[in-house]
Amino acid sequence: MGKNELEAAGVSQVWPVGNQGRQLAGIDEPGYEREPKVELTLATLYRLLWEWRWLILSMAGAGLGVAIVVTLLSTPLYQSTAVIEINPPTVEVMESGKGSAPAVSNDRTFIETQHGLLRSRALAERVAQDLNLGSDEGFVPGDMDRAARQAAAATILEKNLKVERVDESRLLKISFSSNDPGRSALIVNGFADAFIRTSLERRYQASSYARDFLERQIGTVRRDLEGSERRLVAYAQQQGIINTGSAQGGNPGDTGSLTGASLIALNQALAAAQTKRIAAEQAYQQSLRGSNTAEVGERTAELRNSRAALQAEYQEKLNLFQPDYPQMVQLRARIEGLDKEIASESSNVRQGRAGTLRAEYQAAMSEEAELRGKVGELRGEVLNLRGRSIEYNIIQRDVDTNRELYAALLQRYKEIGVAGGIGTSQASVVDRGQLPASPYSPNLLFNLLVGLFGGLALGAGIALLLEFINDTIKTPDDVRDRLRLAFLGGIPATKSRKPVEDLRDATSPISEAYFSAATALHFTTESGAPRILLVTSTRPAEGKSTTIWxxxxxxxxxxxxxxxxxxxxxxxxxxxxxxxxxxxxxLLTSRDPIAPHVIETGFDNLWLLPCGPLPPNPAELLASRRLPALLSEAREQFDFVIVDGPPILGLADAPLLAAVCEGTIMVIEAGKTRTRAAFEALSRLRTGESNVVGGILTRYTHDVSGYGYKYEAYSYKSVEQSDREIKALENSEA
Structure with missing residues (x-):
């Protein structure tokens, strides 16, 4: 049989024994003894869902039934919805009248705040009070006092109110559900109106509080200002300080006092006197140097003109007469006389001007000296006043500070005003709640979908829980993945109480399954099936003896x-x-040969060596050196020796037998043998370095595994055809 024939016979994969087989099976030798983790793969999930399909479908049906019952028993609820717009306040970046600037606001934070206010307990209590819901027996059942009924009504409002933001806009959707459609519309509109009124009242209360606070602050600052002004006046009177500065100009310094003002005026007069003295001194010095030629020339102009005429006449007659001529002498005398008059007149002019300028110069010097003395006196007084004005300036600054603070508080008080605290509303109604025409709850379709999917999910969860609680080997994948063992074949369950009787029919499903497993056994080693083969199981009654037969x-x-x-x-x-x-x-307690103890069976080529008398210590007999010798003798006389061993857990017999056999097969009952027990059993076998060639699943149901087909899917024409296939296999092995 080739690989394709094995796959057709139901054997998915067969590995050789030893380390090579472990590597082909995906087993890492150093971590071989570690128990592999259970993974929830798609194949495993499909198998679980198919295996527990009736439980899952039952839970889905139960979910649908519960949904229908809940829908029929639920009280119809009517929902009314109102939409309001939120207008966040704006803050001007620049002062009014100094240029325009965009307003800034934090929409998200403000709208979230308004959302919280709509859901607040205080608003619910106000709506309950405004609509008098505490007195409505259809809304608040029970016998309670007035306060308790109002509190219960507020609790119902707070519980059934729903506030949602419409996308990323400034619109808020307010919804309320009730068993009365009229009451739903009334309450949702009451919430919208109460929210707007509460917002206006809150703003008014905030401005009223600000006004009260400013009034108290203004009164305090006014008293401080009056007290500081009184201290300033009293100190000025005590020190004789007279401030001539502006009444609202703050502290003018030294120039604000009378002494300072006088000193300034005297300084200005002294400067003018110095200028006048300098000018007079310069004029006097110039008069002494004779530099007033203009005035002298003006006073002697007529004399100089007469002298010039005589000088011209003298020069003219000099051409006719000698200088000693009497007429010439006379003319010369007249010229000399005019020269003397000019000189005398010039001297008189200079002497008169110098006296006047000297007098003016001396007067300027006297005035300057007098002013300088007065300035010196006033300077001392100003310095004295400056020392006495230190405390005055301190009080003056206190007065100025109080005056500015008082003016600022008055201005802020005027800006707030009574009307300023109200302004425009921060919320407005866009759509008022309408009377609902039909109930929105219960929703039959939604409840059915929830019941269906909830039942499916619950059923799948219970199936997974039961599956993992009942952690057993069920499929070939469990044998390969969890036990790291080659899967030789799956033996289907049979309705017969004696499965051995079904083996008589070569065409029965159980016979075909064992034939496939035996065929796979031929490929476990390079030389074919192990000649000395041990068949064991984890626990009793797993079909081990039937498998051996x-x-x-x-x-x-x-x-x-x-x-x-x-x-x-x-x-x-x-x-x-x-x-x-x-x-x-x-045989284990004697030296007898094996042949006399072998019994013939009813089948050709098949002999049996029974266990013999039951010994008190089977493990000690199996641990003796006689057992390997018996098996070696049997191997020489027979082609195959198949050993039926006891279960593994709790006994030492199976590990001892596995250590002396060429190969070991694990028989596992599907759905009964727990993974942990099977893994521990394999670990005990492998501790003795036994060669576990594979595992066979008994009572295996192919339907739940998701694998291929049933053995019943194929039938055979005759037994002779099976004999021909067996002979063909013999020829291929030969």
Whole structure:
């Protein structure tokens, strides 16, 4: 049989034994003894859903039933919705009248705040009070006092109110549900109106509080200002300080006092006197140097003109007469006389001007000296006043500060005003709540979908929970992935109480399954099936003995001499009645050959070695050196030796047998053998370095695994056709 024939026979994969087989199976030798983790793959999930499909469908049906019952028993609820617009306040960046600037606001924070205010307990209590819902027996049932009914009504409003933001806009959608459609519309509109009124009242209360605060502050600052002004006046009177500065100009310094003002005026007069004295001094010095030629020339102009005429006449007559001529002498005398008059007149002019300028110069000097003395006196007084004005300036600054603070508070008080605290509303109604025409709850379709999917989810969850609580080996993937063991075949469950009887029919599903498993066994080693094969299981009653009998028949049909050894000396399965004289236990305690103890069976080429008398210490017998010698002798006389071993857990028999056999097969009952127990059993076998060639699943249901097809899907024409296939297999092996 080739690989394709094996796959057609139901064997998905077969690995050789030893490390090579472990590597091909995906087993890492260093971590071989570690228990692999359970993974929820798609195949596993599909198998679980298919296996527990009736539970899941039942839970889905129950969910639908619960949804229908809840829908029928639920009270119809009517929902009314109103839409309001939120207008966040703006803050001017620049002062009014000094240029325009955009307003800034934080829409998200403000709208979230308004959302919280709409959901507040205080607003719910106000709506309950405005609509008098505490007195409505249809809204607040029960016998309670007035305050308790109002509180209960507010609680109902707060619980059933729903506030949502419309996308990213400034619109808020207010919804309220009730069993009365009229009451729903009334309440949702009451919430919208109460919210707007509450917003206006809150702003008015805020401005009223600000006004009260400013009034108190203004009164305090006014008293401080009056007190500081009184201290300033009293100190000025005490120190004789007279301030001539502006009444609202603050502290003018030294120039604000009378002494300072006088000093300034005297300084100005002194400067003018110095200028006048300098000018007079310069004029006097110039008069002394004779530099007033203009005035002298003006006073002697007529004399100089007469002299010039006589000088011209003298020069003219000099051409006719001698200088000593009397007429010439006379003219010369007249010229000399005019020269004397000019000189005398010039001297008189200079002497008169110098006297006047000297007098003016001396007067300027006297005035300057007098002013300088007065300035010196006033300077001392100003310095004295400056020392006495230190405290005055301190009080003056206090007065100025109080005056500015008082003016600022008055200005802010005027800006707030009574009307300024109200302004425009921060919310407005866009759509008022309308009377609902039909109930919005219960929603039958929605409830059915919730019930259906909820039931499916619950059923799947219960299935997963049951699956993982019942952690057993169920599928070939469990054998390969969880146990890291080669899967040889799956034996279907049978309705017969004696599965051995079904093996008589070669066309039965159980016979075909064992045939596939035995065929896969031929590919576990390079030389074919192990000649000394141990078959064991984790616990009793897993189909181990039936598997041994089926495998023995398979090898016998192929014409091989097969010896079946019943090595379960605690609870033997093959009882012939001759165990007292013949059997394995007798051979282990003696040196007899094996041939006299072998019993023929009703099948050709198949012999049986029963267990013999039940010993008190089976493990000690199996641990003796006699067992390997017996198996070696049986191997020489028979083609295949199949050993029926006891279960593994709790007993030392199976590990001892596995250590001396060429191969070991694990028989696992599907859906019954727990993963942890099977893994521990394999670990005990592998501790003794036994060669576990694979595992066989018994009572295996193909439908829940998601694998291929059933064995019943194929039928056979005759038994002769099976014999021909067996002979063809013999020829291929030869």
């Amino acid at each position: 089926a495998l023995a028949q398979h090898f016998a049909r192929l014409g091989n001499r097969v010896l079946l050894i019943d090595a379960d000396m605690r609870k033997p399965a093959f009882v012939t009645g001759a165990e007292k004289d013949d059997g394995l236990s007798n």
